[in-house]
Amino acid sequence: MTDLLTANQDSLKTVLTAPPSRADYSEGVAYLESLPSRLVRVYLPLTIILIVLLFPFYWMTLTAIKPDEQLLDLDRFNPFWTWNPTFKHIYKLLFETNYPLWLWNTMLVAVCATVLSMIASVLAAYAIVRLRYKGAQWVGGAIFLAYLVPPSILFIPLSSVVFQYGLFDSPFALILTYPTILIPFSTWLLMGYFKTIPFELEECALIDGASRWQILMKIVLPLAIPGLISAFIFCFTLCWNEFIYALTFLSSTQNKTVPVAIVNEFVDGDIYRWGSLMAGALVGSLPLVILYAFFVEHYVSAMTGAVKE
């Protein structure tokens, strides 16, 4: 840990102390910093990091629309650009493979698992935060611990459980196991949200004779809509992203989800497979990126909210 900190401090020290002049320190006020110094200290490293972060997507997109002969001939064509974009790979993907079916499977599993988890975690979070039954705090802690149990140590016993329950190779195997990843996360997130809703509102409702169920449905949930959206899209993304359960519990081609299908069905040793492989990766990412573009703020608050608690 100390190594970690010193390593980090050193890197930061060089970056933060090197470029700006001494005089700038005594001023110490950011808005007086000159433009050239800011260019070196902020914009340059930011640009480099952004390019590295985004390059794989650029490359993915470019490969997906490049004609085959340009893909593998790096000497006659500049690999960083193409003047003859083609939709052949994407067309082939959508009309000559099972890709739409896999997309549908992924969507179905993600939506069902997310809805199930949301119902379960709204109830659980409300009970922990507001009903405060005996031992609620301990249950809250246990749920946080459940969040820390990674799928990679669960998939072996889960596969035998899935067999026992007769769910193997059916979407239900995933719909029922994904909530174990999602419920701890979204319960924890919603607990944070419910805590911010004024207690007095519920007391008023109780005095007016509302039942706990009515309070939850008519007062708490409408006020927690931003939190619900955050939890929903984050869960949805997690489902879409999940790999190891889908890889283990599904075997037949028509049941697979996009990540598993791409890895298993597209890798056939064909030297021209890269175009369709990248098209598959691109089309598989698009739904999430579009969803994300509409809900950036919710997304960020989901990510940070669950951590802040």
Place this chain on the structure above:
Amino acid sequence: MADIALGQVAAKPAMREATAWERLRANRNWLGFWFMMPAAAFLILFLAYPLGLGVWLSFTDAKIGRTGEFIGVENYTWLWDDSVFWLSIFNTVLYTTVASIVKFAIGLYLALLLNERLPFKAILRAVVLIPFIVPTVLSAIAFWWIYDAQFSIISWSLRHLGLISGNIDFLGDTWNARWSVIFANIWRGIPFIAITLLAGLQTVSPSLYEAATLDGATRWQIFRYVTYPLLTPIIAVVMTFSVLFTFTDFQLIWVLTRGGPVNATQLMATLSYQRAILSGQLGEGAAISTAMIPFLLGAILISWFGLQRRKWQQGEGND
């Protein structure tokens, strides 16, 4: 929990039937029990039970399609003498340590950069998060193509810059493969760390920076004595998660190398998948998974308590 709740309720003398029912309906424990039911059912059936079952399986010789007999610690003694298992531990520890440290350093740096006054800040922040949104498997496939032995764009660029003469065999050589998967993992992990730390940074009141500036603190001192102490709690949580998920990583390795070449990138998770699912040795695979648990607990304790103590040293409340 349920039994206690039921017992207490039942013990109360029922004056009228309706009253008892109404009391029951208003009883926190009774209501709490029903509200917790769905979540508890999922977590017990598909999390707690498999977790226990996994430990049990590691003491049996279970195979796919055959429930095993109890064989004591035979799986573990077998693994103890298995050089591939030790190699996988080495790989996993290396992978986790290097990736976590670099992710933290760059992630924090990126967070500090994004916390500056920037034009289009919201858009920048949104763009930074994209690697985290896109499913790991799909971005790993992009990396697979970038790391291709023959047509790698990195090799091509370096060759045209005159830095190397031949193509780099990214995934075919032992250490190249290790650094390549570590790089891909870092790439994927930075946005999460940067954005969560950025959220932490934004809660730091600007007046503290003003005060520090007036007292003549340098930029570095401001970071070290103002920003960093205030960030420690959130760093603790973020790094705990980061270490945890790096240690148990499976997807990235599976797509890029499947543990190859010659087990050079075999992590404990991929090894357990190979042994349990591909070779059918459920017991042995479960033993490998179970062997991950102490490491995970250790990692959680180190990053959690290591940083929590700092928080306490700074004189903040222990909430």
